[in-house]
Amino acid sequence: MILLQENKSDIDDLLLKEGVKRTKHRIAILEILEQSETPLTADEIFLILKENNTSIWLSTIYRTLEMLTEKEVVRKSTIMGEDKARYEIKQDAHKHCFVCVTCHKMIPLMDCPLEEFEEKLKDKMDFDVTGHNLEIYGYCHDCKLMKR
Secondary structure, rough: OOOOOHHHHHHHOOOOOOHHOHHHHHHHHHHHHHHHOOEEEHHHHHHHHHHHHOOOOOHHHHHHHHHHHHOOOOEEEEEEOOOEEEEEEEEOOHHHHHHOOOOOEEEOOOOOOOOOHHHHHHHOOOOOOOOOOOEEEEEEHHHHHHHH
């Protein structure tokens, strides 16, 4: 897999910032996540690595993803109705998405509808919010057309 030099530097910087040792498997997994438009399962990452002739055990991918999640390099999420977690590189800014329950396409929601609500909670309940997740489930445009 060929990676642009600037992306390689970004991944190296990310690992260094979080105190994670740089290994070929960690780099390969992060490259795949970085190039993907949607969060991926460990199985999907495994298949992509296999297609690129990278020798790695599926258990290594799971262990690596869990460690990267603990170090907050990767974000782990579970989609309603799926039994497998999905992973993506954690961005500085949080994000929300619409999730199609048929094809599992994830469409980013550009605004955060919860920021104002968080402030109300903080004032009313004396609760300091440290973060949140929001996934809205339904049918994407393509799947709605197929159902008709």
